[in-house]
Amino acid sequence: MASRDALRMPFDRSLLQVSPIEAARQVLGCRIAVPAEGIVATITEVEAYGGPADSRWPDPAAHCYPGLTARNRAMFGPAGHWYVYRSYGIHFCLNVTCAEDGEGGGILIRSVRVDSGADAVRRRRGEKPSESGLGRGPGNVGQALGIDLSDYGHDALDCAGRLFLQPRESSLPEERVRSGPRVGVRRAAERPWRLWLEDDSVSAYRKHKSALAEF
DNA sequence: GGTAAGATCAGC
DNA sequence: CTGATCTTACCT
Numbered sequence: 170m171a172s173r174d175a176l177r178m179p180f181d182r183s184l185l186q187v188s189p190i191e192a193a194r195q196v197l198g199c200r201i202a203v204p205a206e207g208i209v210a211t212i213t214e215v216e217a218y219g220g221p222a223d224s225r226w227p228d229p230a231a232h233c234y235p236g237l238t239a240r241n242r243a244m245f246g247p248a249g250h251w252y253v254y255r256s257y258g259i260h261f262c263l264n265v266t267c268a269e270d271g272e273g274g275g276i277l278i279r280s281v282r283v284d285s286g287a288d289a290v291r292r293r294r295g296e297k298p299s300e301s302g303l304g305r306g307p308g309n310v311g312q313a314l315g316i317d318l319s320d321y322g323h324d325a326l327d328c329a330g331r332l333f334l335q336p337r338e339s340s341l342p343e344e345r346v347r348s349g350p351r352v353g354v355r356r357a358a359e360r361p362w363r364l365w366l367e368d369d370s371v372s373a374y375r376k377h378k379s380a381l382a383e384f
Numbered sequence: 385g386g387t388a389a390g391a392t393c394a395g396c
Numbered sequence: 397c398t399g400a401t402c403t404t405a406c407c408t
Contacts, residue, residue, distance in 0.1 A: 258402030310394045
């Protein structure tokens with residue numbers, strides 16, 4: 170009898186060669202596996218980020234907005250790779266790249282539900298967080314999955330990688346999908362490019378201290 | 385070369 | 397509300 174894993178297909182890269190908001194929908198509800206640590210986590214909250222002013226999806230809030238730089242180069246490469254950045258000098262945040270090769274775009278993984286490997290996650294997160302809080306918030310996702318810059322740019326669809334994206338085993342539960350403004354961004358603050366699964370534990374919405382309306 | 389803000393979080 | 401902590405972007 171074939172195991173579940175043997176039957177599982179790799180994630181189809183073409184699903185991510187689309188606009189950030191469409192790619193965000195493809196990634197929501199999928200799983201991230203870290204096989205060496207026995208960790209499997211379901212993605213419960215994401216945010217879409219676009220590209221420079223002259224791109225198909227101009228996004229003043231995105232790291233891609235200034236154009237290609239050393240930091241954001243992964244997001245200008247092919248879809249389905251990890252883009253990792255250091256946030257506030259402290260946290261490592263995880264994104265999946267999207268759009269066509271040469272275009273800037275990414276999906277920030279804001280929250281995950283830890284399905285297995287909670288013991289491994291707690292070695293980094295400690296005993297304080299509740300079970301539902303283990304992967305709530307982008308900084309905590311990074312710590313839960315042990316993300317750092319050594320993951321930068323790696324193929325997120327490679328099942329032999331340290332961590333990789335798995336396709337959903339069933340279709341996205343549309344009735345549970347919610348959307349709203351992205352958290353903590355100053356520019357394009359009204360754009361509803363944050364998606365999450367209702368009834369799962371996700372991060373709290375926080376308006377940027379001086380959020381600007383889009384114009 | 386200096387500096388302020390930032391796709392955050394935990395602890396008062 | 398604030399401090400932690402450091403990279404990036406932008407100014408002189």
